[in-house]
Amino acid sequence: MEGTLIANTAALRIHVPPLSALRPKSGTEDAEARLVERAKERRPSAWVQIYDDHYRRLYLYCYARTGGRAVAAKLASLVFLQALKEIDHLVHWSGQSLLAWLYGMARSHVDGHIERESSCDQVVDADDEGREMAWIRSLPREQQEVLALQYYAGCTTAEIAKVIERPEQFVEGLKARALRGLLHAGKLRPDATLPTAPALAGERRVRA
Amino acid sequence: MNELSDKQVTILTDLLAALDGGAGLEACLARFPNDAHALRPYLELHTQLLSQQKPAPSAADYDAGREALLERLASSPAPATGLSLRDTVAAAWTRVRRGVRRFELSGRGFQPALMRVAAFAAIFLLIGGGTLGASAAAGFRPSRAVLSSVGLMERPPANVAHVEGDDDAGATPGPNRDDDDGGTNEPGESNGGDDGDQVVRPPESDGGDDGGDGDPSRPDDDQGVDVLPTLPGGVDVPPIEAPPVVVIDPTPAPLDRLCMPRDAVQWYPQLAQYVRTCTADEFAALIAPLGNTLCVPQDLVSRLPLLLRGLLPVCSNAQAQALPWLFFAKGYCVPQAIAQRVPATSANALHVCTPDAILAILLESLPQDECLSGNLLDPILCPNEGSEGSATDPIDGLLGGLGLTLTN
DSSP states (O other): OOOOOOBOOOHOOOOOOOOOGSSOOOOHHHHHHHHHHHHHHTHHHHHHHHHHHHHHHHHHHHHHHOOOOHHHHHHHHHHHHHHHHHHHGOGGGGTHHHHHHHHHHHHHHHHHHHHHHTTTTOOOOHHHHHHHHHHHTTTTTTHHHHHIIIIOOOHHHHHHHHHHHHHHHHHHHHHHHHHHHHHHSSSSSSTTTTOOOOHHHHSSSOOO | OOOHHHHHHHHHHHHHHHOOOTTHHHHHHHHOOOTTHHHHHHHHHHHHHHOOOOOOOHHHHHHHHHHHHHHHHHHSSOOOOOHHHHHHHHHHHHHHHHHHHHHHHHTTTOOOHHHHHHHHHHHHHHHHHHHHHHHHHHHHHOOHHHHHTTTTTTOSSSBBEEEEGGGGTTTOOSSSSSTTTTTTOTTTTTTTSSSSOOEOOOOOOOOHHHHHHHHEEEETTTOOOOOOOOOOOOOOOOOOOOOOOOOOOOOOOOSSSSEEEEHTTTOOOHHTTTEEEEHHHHHHHHHGTTTTTOEEEHHHTTTTTTTHTTTTTTTTTHHHHHOHHHHHSSSSSSHHHHHSSSOHHHHTTSEOHHHHHHHHHHHHHHHHHHTTTTTOOOOOOOOOOOOOOOOOOOHHHHHHHTOOOOOO
8 A cells, every 4th residue: 555554463462442442431331341450450349240150141041052950050160261361362442352251262262162072072061951052052053142142141132243353234144044944844843842941940931 | 923024023022122221111102003012012022031030150159260260360371561761761770779689788788899890891881782772773663663553554655745844956856855955753853854845746747657657766665664655635734833842641531522623624525424523733732742742552552572563652542543643544644734734743644645546444444324314423422512504604504514513
């Protein structure tokens, strides 16, 4: 580019956030930035707060992907241990949110777990109630992500977009395709039994 | 169950977004009566999935995970401190003083003569070390080290303007603004001579080779960004006075808007819709807390060797994001018009872009459909402002039509 100082972006590795991410930070984002700074200082209060804020959602995400409660609890716990190890590498100001960072690690843990299970030629470790969720694991991986994040972890579309690093419109499209895949394959119909939570609701059925 | 057509998938996508936004199921379906029958099962499934009860983690698992985290936290190594060189030296000196004091208090103090010798030796080491450090640092630009350490490659622009003082008229136009005084710019030193009057000349020929990269008349070709590319049209822009150095608040309140000087916006009409303009005074006030320096974000500094950190002005991440030039940045690339306004000592540390480069960077960082969809930041920057555009001023018309307000 004429008259330009060239940045070697391959070596630079500086994430350039989209314009929408460059708006003035909200109070929530500032609070999260401060929380990350405190976590980098290894302050227990910060880590307790991160754990309390995110454990349940990470657990539900792992549960939706693996179908096993014990496995989900173990993986969610591993995420925080890894986060503690790698918190110094979190570049919060560049638009990478703590939530997306944690889910990125959870995703790799879940993928690793599934890969290990499949390489051992075993059925994915699923509890009785989790086996009902084979429908979600039969989808393509990216669609699984969106369904697990939205319907289990309770993420908004904007949060999912951050986690999977895709535009929100793309997330909505993924969601539509996932729902279409589910219904078209007949794996789950509106009058079918949805995954239940025995610890809370027993054999609860949701009907159309 | 019927397969959805592509059009219906598109509708479904929109309706899912509408449902997430709080719209009702029936209201959504009523918008597309012809497709309602096919879409209803999907939307109902969506709402069911959202309302289903989630399995809660057991209290034992929750506590066990928390316990494991806290145990690991207690045994994790202390984080690398971001102490500056000055802090490090000060801490070391404090420890020495405490040690000496402890010796005195414990009755095992040095003899007075020995104390005197030790004090002289310490002073000699401090002064000698400082002198050596200063001489080693001459010609050393921290910013260059920073930029090179993060992989930035510098290439002198082909289309450059010569910035010079009155005393070197007739000198060969080139990128080196130091050729008149034979030295590099030190902080506080004005470029181009004692009077400080600087003019920016447009290049004599756009496509000529006389100002090319291989010109041997430029002895300082690798000495950083000493030359600012010319503005379109070759406008003379007087340098602004350096604001007083202000102590940087490490945790400033986030700025409530992103601004660019109005004259800078004129050169980037394609970008004008994304930014809010301000006057030169407002812009100076905006960057004043940064202390007239090229500030380096904290997390970038944390990647650098400890010794180098003490030489860099460090700003908070919030400040870095508030910097107007970083708003356009990819590798700290600065628009020409802004670089012209920055004091020379700071300009040397900046990477300068052409308008085309900035536009390419911006377009590259945005999905195409978002770029074309209008003013992305408008609802954020001026949610309650009306249009004040003027039909006679194209900039006012452009920004006013986008709901932006110009202040003079």
